[in-house]
Amino acid sequence: MIEIKNLTKLYGSNLAVKNISFNVRDNEILGFLGPNGAGKSTTMNMVTGYLPSTSGKVIINGIDIEENPSEAKKLIGYLPEIPPVYPDMRVYEYLSFVAGIKGVSGGKRKEQIENAMERLGIKDMKKRLIRNLSKGYRQRVGFAQALLGSPKFLILDEPTVGLDPNQVMEVRKLIKDLKKDHTVILSSHILQEIQAVCDRVVIISHGEIRADDTIENLESSVGGDLTLIIKVKGNKDKVLITMGAIPGVSIPSDITYVETNVHTYTVSIAGEEARKEIISRLVTAGCEIIEVSTVKSSLEDVFVKLTTQNSGKKGLRALLDEDESEAEFNIDNDAASEEEEK
Amino acid sequence: MFSLYKKELQSYFYSPFAYVVGALFLFIFAFPFITGISNIDSSQYKFSFPNIFYNNFFYFILLIPILTMRTFAEERKSGTEVLLMSSPLSVFQIVTAKFLAVATLFLTMLLATLFYPIITMLTGEVVWSSLVCGYVGFYMWGLACIAVGMLMSSFTESPIIAAVLGELAMLLLIFVDNLASSAFIQSIPHVSDVLSWLSTQQRFTVFSQGIFRLGDIVFFITLSVVFLGWTIISINKRRWSRG
Known part of the structure; x- marks a missing residue:
């Protein structure tokens, strides 16, 4: 389980993430949803220990990532927004290097790399220079890298960006498969993606959590209308x-x-x-x-509704109540916010 | 940590990078060697290799930042820094592995220059004590420069700026020497003491005379450790203030 407690990140005087808390349960796929610049990547960078938080805690399976970073980081596989690949290396070489820094022992290394390449369909690319790969393949190499070391938690920052529609379907299927032995946090601004794979959704906007619930509950929260x-x-x-x-x-x-x-x-x-x-x-x-x-009414309505409200952190309960009281104006609101989106 | 060391070292050889810099290094070495040889009229002439290092300090010193410019700047530029920082490796381990990789490359380049003493040995005579000490001194001094270069690389996202900063730092190191021996500074005893303590060339001279002094070795090692420590601080600081 990943516990995120009162996490705050200040960039200078700019508050990127404001006091957010949520938990990620074992073997679930959590969708982390928000418009561009909402603080998704910052939060993910803090959860993986890449960036230190200004205040608050990230506890991975009971291990605090600031107190015992090397143990906590062993439990995490991270695919950042830009796949962290070295253009001068060959695919196999690169994966072998990553397995090395993650402390995968020599015997298991080959098996794990083969397995990861198999899952992402990059076996044929094994000997190719990463420099010469297309964006979609680089993305997949980056994904394969996250699987090495069999981490319990996978943190994927927009994993399907740059893939063609067939690859997107494959990757979504893969993420669902991974649920068997991993816990996945998936960030995206693509609603269909979240809807297709996630069990639970956390919606973040302007650095604050707007909702934390299952998709069904969120959809019904907009009103049974x-x-x-x-x-x-x-x-x-x-x-x-x-x-x-x-x-x-x-x-x-x-x-x-x-x-x-x-x-x-x-x-x-x-x-x-x-x-x-x-x-x-x-x-x-x-x-x-x-x-x-x-x-x-769909997740899209929830998203638009929650992320276009500009101020005030509200619990889901409050949001639900508010929805009921505003039911009559729902359509006007939605139409207005859709216009805003455009 | 070994994986990172191996990858760093390999990355120099994937591109023509290491070969070009290595060739340049040998080239710089070759010129004074040729002039030295052509000045010999007796076959019994004792050839002093440390002189080559000493007289061409300026050229060698400017090669180091080219080796170190990519260490951190490149990682940051290509987004691979995230991979290292979110791996179980600590910043200390990352810096150490990278330092050792550059140190190994530098050692390889230095070993390649042994070609010249070996040729000399075949036809003439080599002063072994000063040769060995000269090499050790030059290597130690190079390590300190590598640490400085890595610090510069950790300041920026652009390898070119890292190289320029590195060159500036190297020039400053040379300048300290010249300043310490200037008449004006010599007239102020305390300042001159401090500056000459910091002077790397003078310590190298001692090595080149075939003398090991513990103090000099400690000096170069301390210098390297201080700059590596500073590099670790600089990287951690960047993590905090990013954005």
């Missing part, structure tokens, strides 16, 4: 009056003109029941329904 997009042929006023009469249906946040008498309405509804009701009432009112789709 569904967004219904419905394309109807019929008089606009009639449609609006019909829909407005149904309980649990909000005023449309968006009405788009398609052609004469055909509009697309975006409304927020309380649940499946409301959707059925809308459809049946519109049909009885003599409107023709051309298209219906419902959108569930």
